[in-house]
Amino acid sequence: MFPKIKLLLxxxxxxxxxxxxxxxxxxxxxxxxxxxxxxxxxxxVFDHSSLxxxxxxxxxxxxxxxxxxxxxxxxAALSGVCMAVxxxxxxxxxxxxxxxLAAGGLVGATNGSIISLFKINPFIVTLGFMSLARxxxxxxxxxxxxxxxxxxxxxxxxxxxxxxxxPMLLAAFMAVLAALxxxxxxxxxxxxxxxxxxxxxxxxxxxxxxxKIMVYLxxxxxxxxxxxxxxxxxxxxEPLAGWMLEMDSIAAVVLGGTSMKGxxxxxxxxxxxxxxxxxxxxxxxxxxxPAYYQQLLIGMIILTAVIFAEVRSRKGLAGTHKKxxxxxx
Amino acid sequence: MSNDAAQGKxxxxxxxxxxxxxxxxxxxxxxxxxxxxxxxxxxxxxxNGAGKSTLIKIISGVLNPDEGExxxxxxxxxHLTPSRAIExxxxxxxxxxxLVDCLDVASNIFLGREPxxxxxxxxxxRMNRESEELLRRLKVSIPSVTTxxxxxxxxxxxxxxxARSINLQGRMIIFDEPTxxxxxxxxxxxxxxxxxxxxxxxxxxxISHNLHxxxxxxxxxxxxxxxxxxxxxxxxxxxxxQVVGFITGSNRYSGEYTEESITAWR
Ligand SMILES: Nc1ncnc2c1ncn2[C@@H]1O[C@H](COP(=O)(O)OP(=O)(O)O)[C@@H](O)[C@H]1O
Ligand SMILES: [Mg+2]
Numbered sequence: 001m002f003p004k005i006k007l008l009l010x011x012x013x014x015x016x017x018x019x020x021x022x023x024x025x026x027x028x029x030x031x032x033x034x035x036x037x038x039x040x041x042x043x044x045v046f047d048h049s050s051l052x053x054x055x056x057x058x059x060x061x062x063x064x065x066x067x068x069x070x071x072x073x074x075x076a077a078l079s080g081v082c083m084a085v086x087x088x089x090x091x092x093x094x095x096x097x098x099x100x101l102a103a104g105g106l107v108g109a110t111n112g113s114i115i116s117l118f119k120i121n122p123f124i125v126t127l128g129f130m131s132l133a134r135x136x137x138x139x140x141x142x143x144x145x146x147x148x149x150x151x152x153x154x155x156x157x158x159x160x161x162x163x164x165x166x167p168m169l170l171a172a173f174m175a176v177l178a179a180l181x182x183x184x185x186x187x188x189x190x191x192x193x194x195x196x197x198x199x200x201x202x203x204x205x206x207x208x209x210x211x212k213i214m215v216y217l218x219x220x221x222x223x224x225x226x227x228x229x230x231x232x233x234x235x236x237x238e239p240l241a242g243w244m245l246e247m248d249s250i251a252a253v254v255l256g257g258t259s260m261k262g263x264x265x266x267x268x269x270x271x272x273x274x275x276x277x278x279x280x281x282x283x284x285x286x287x288x289x290p291a292y293y294q295q296l297l298i299g300m301i302i303l304t305a306v307i308f309a310e311v312r313s314r315k316g317l318a319g320t321h322k323k324x325x326x327x328x329x
Numbered sequence: 330m331s332n333d334a335a336q337g338k339x340x341x342x343x344x345x346x347x348x349x350x351x352x353x354x355x356x357x358x359x360x361x362x363x364x365x366x367x368x369x370x371x372x373x374x375x376x377n378g379a380g381k382s383t384l385i386k387i388i389s390g391v392l393n394p395d396e397g398e399x400x401x402x403x404x405x406x407x408h409l410t411p412s413r414a415i416e417x418x419x420x421x422x423x424x425x426x427x428l429v430d431c432l433d434v435a436s437n438i439f440l441g442r443e444p445x446x447x448x449x450x451x452x453x454x455r456m457n458r459e460s461e462e463l464l465r466r467l468k469v470s471i472p473s474v475t476t477x478x479x480x481x482x483x484x485x486x487x488x489x490x491x492a493r494s495i496n497l498q499g500r501m502i503i504f505d506e507p508t509x510x511x512x513x514x515x516x517x518x519x520x521x522x523x524x525x526x527x528x529x530x531x532x533x534x535x536i537s538h539n540l541h542x543x544x545x546x547x548x549x550x551x552x553x554x555x556x557x558x559x560x561x562x563x564x565x566x567x568x569x570x571q572v573v574g575f576i577t578g579s580n581r582y583s584g585e586y587t588e589e590s591i592t593a594w595r
Contacts, residue, residue: 184450186443189436193429200427203391204441205412263431 014257014309015269022276025283033286041282043163049278050171051229053271055245056252057178058108058222060270063253064182065215066195066262067122071111072223073245074133077238079104079227081137083153084146084237093152101224107133108220112213130246137239147236157232167229174222179267191215195262244295251298252277255305259313277301342367342501342532343388343419348397350383350556357383358394359556365501365534370527372547373536376576380556381536382424385503388534389421390414415441420497424505424536426490430479434471435460437478438493463492468518483510491519501532508542520546540569552576 029036055072062069079100086096111129115122159166182188190211193201202208226245231237254260255276256269277298284294341364350358357380365371373381386392388399390409399406401417409417428437435456436443444452460474469488471481478489487510494502504523508516524546527533537543543550544564552560552575560575 180450184453186445186451189432189440189443189451192431193440196429196431197427200429201440203389203411203421203423203427205410205415206441207412263429 013312015266015272018255018257018269018272018276022272022279025276025279029279029283029286032283036283036286039163041286045275045278045282046168047165048281049274050167051226052245052248052252052277053171053274054167054174054222054229055226056249056256056270056274057174057267058219059249059253060178060256060258060265060267061182061191061215062122062219063250063258063260064195064262064265065191065212066198067115067212067215068126068250068260069108069111069216069219069223070123070126070246071107071129071133072219072226072249073242073247074130074137075104075107075220075223076227076230076242076245077240078107078133078137078140079224080231080237080241081140081146081239083228083231084149085140087149087153088146093150096153097156097228100227101221104220104222104224104227105217106220108223109213109217111220112216113209115216116209116212134239141237141239143239145236145238147234149232149235154232154235156228157230157234167233170225170229174225175267175271182265182267187211187214192263192265195259195264197263247298247302248277251302251305254309255301257309259309260306261313339366341365342401344400345384345388346398346400348384348387348394348399350380350387350392350394356556358387360397361553361556361558363551363558365532367500367532368527368530369548370523370533370535370546371549371551372543373534373551373553374538374540374543374572374576375553379553379576381553382505384553385421385505385534385536386423388414389419389423389503391423415497415499418498418500419503420494420499420501421503422487422490422494422505422507424509426486428478428486428490428493431477433475433477434464434481434489435474437489438463438474438496440493442497459496460492463496464488467492467495467522484512484515487511487519488515491522500530501534502526503534505536506538507535508537508539516542540572543572544569554578 026037035041055076059069059072082103083096083100086099087093091099107129111122111126114120114125156166156170161169182191190201190206193206194208194211194215198208201211223245227242230241234241252273253270256266256271256273258265258269280297281294284291284297343365345361345363348358348361348363349356359380361380361384363384373384375381383392387394387408390411390413393408399409406413409419414421429440432440435453438460439456444455446452446455457474464471464474467488469485469492471485471488478486481489487507491504491507494504504519507519507523511519520542523533523535527546527548535543535547547564550560550562550564550567550572551558552562552572554576559578560572562572
């Protein structure tokens with residue numbers, strides 16, 4: 001019993017730590033500013049976080065599978081541009097959104113196909129697609145933002161559903177779906193197994209190409225959903241939108257306790273990390289710290305999280321490993 | 330002799346003809362012919378690097394041969410894939426175990442064939458229950474089927490790998506050095522299991538360096554050296570010294586055997 005509890009605690013330790021950090025931040029910011037602890041401000045935080053949550057969910061799958069996707073920011077822009085062009089050409093809002101999502105899925109599936117079939121490092125492939133998708137977005141728009149969309153489209157960014165808004169609900173819905181899929185479906189098991197031991201999965205008779213392609217396809221679709229929200233929120237399809245969103249997504253996933261080496265993924269962790277980063281950004285604004293520092297901070301957070309995870313996996317897990325072994329003998 | 334004649338009439342589970350495989354300049358297999366029969370435990374012995382693991386990886390579809398063919402169920406294949414091999418009833422315990430460290434014991438045992446409920450959710454409860462039953466039947470002691478395999482000892486991991494291959498419910502089971510990381514009592518149990526699988530009618534192929542184990546469980550002993558099958562013995566017609574001679578290539582032993590030299594090994 002005891003080792004089991006320890007194991008469970010070990011597994012959710014990064015998330016517990018995040019919640020603790022989040023509480024400290026909330027207390028500090030509440031004291032620093034009377035405006036922080038208001039519903040309006042929290043709504044603000046959730047609203048901003050929803051974009052990051054949706055994009056980081058797809059990234060959680062990719063990183064759990066032992067990969068990475070650097071193209072998500074550019075794919076968000078490209079998808080937004082595709083939706084805009086479709087609407088301009090007279091297509092309906094629903095059809096246009098589907099076209100944008102399909103574009104994101106297509107880029108994702110192509111990423112996955114090249115990575116899997118040619119066995120190329122995902123870092124390089126998705127770096128290529130980052131440039132390619134951005135280039136396409138610029139070519140399609142001629143570098144000029146497209147704006148002015150039907151109300152039914154901008155609703156996805158700035159509509160209201162009671163006290164909440166569509167991005168928040170979409171993020172919540174996607175998070176529940178992602179948790180169910182990653183933890184309870186075959187696709188989720190195989191995603192983690194891809195990151196843990198791809199060869200073992202192959203020898204079990206599972207098509208690793210199919211599942212790898214699906215993982216990147218999923219990430220492309222969540223990136224496109226991010227594109228939908230950005231475009232609808234600004235009522236503008238901007239070819240340079242989503243700049244550095246790949247960094248924010250990766251930061252949230254790694255901070256949430258998903259292993260950069262693959263084989264371990266936590267949707268709850270990603271969710272908590274996105275909220276933590278959301279509160280951090282909000283705090284910086286409230287404390288009127290210049291936006292440039294956000295970039296600096298995100299970089300520092302990624303590095304800290306990666307170092308922390310590495311040290312923990314070497315010390316903590318290796319320690320339990322030895323202990324279990326000696327009791328087993 | 331009558332035994333050999335009877336075997337000639339039986340139909341092999343799998344028949345390999347002229348299997349060749351190279352890795353760059355290294356010729357791992359140089360024209361292997363091999364028949365494996367149901368109801369028989371066949372041991373494949375040979376020095377390190379002789380090509381044993383390469384051969385079983387070709388049988389289980391993990392590697393494609395450069396030349397040659399495999400016949401099963403009256404069909405002939407140029408090569409297999411892991412899923413085709415599993416469909417054809419071949420399950421394998423790999424030397425490098427092929428377990429996913431971060432998944433728990435039950436998930437590893439069912440990897441690739443997870444039972445589903447509501448057509449989508451993996452039926453974890455059923456996986457846990459059936460894994461527990463299976464491990465109990467195989468007398469593999471593991472603290473809990475929900476422990477990630479990275480926390481298990483070498484012997485326990487091998488136990489999980491064996492359970493995994495049994496769970497595939499194939500008719501041919503391949504073991505690549507299954508007892509290498511096991512203690513005395515653990516390996517005794519696995520050897521017992523291998524022998525009983527042979528008696529139950531499975532086609533069993535075992536790779537082992539331990540000639541004592543080989544002589545305890547095998548009906549047939551094939552010696553592979555430098556990628557060639559140099560000798561195919563019935564166990565009762567040989568002895569360890571002779572087998573060692575063929576493994577090393579010295580052929581020191583004349584080939585006669587005495588009752589004592591065999592019983593001494595058993
Ligand atoms: N993936 C591989 N790449 C290159 N050489 C290999 C590979 N697998 C096996 N070999 C070589 O093939 C030969 C046979 O190896 P193997 O089948 O593993 O031998 P055994 O299992 O009998 O010890 C060895 O010389 C080994 O170095
Ligand atoms: Mg070997």
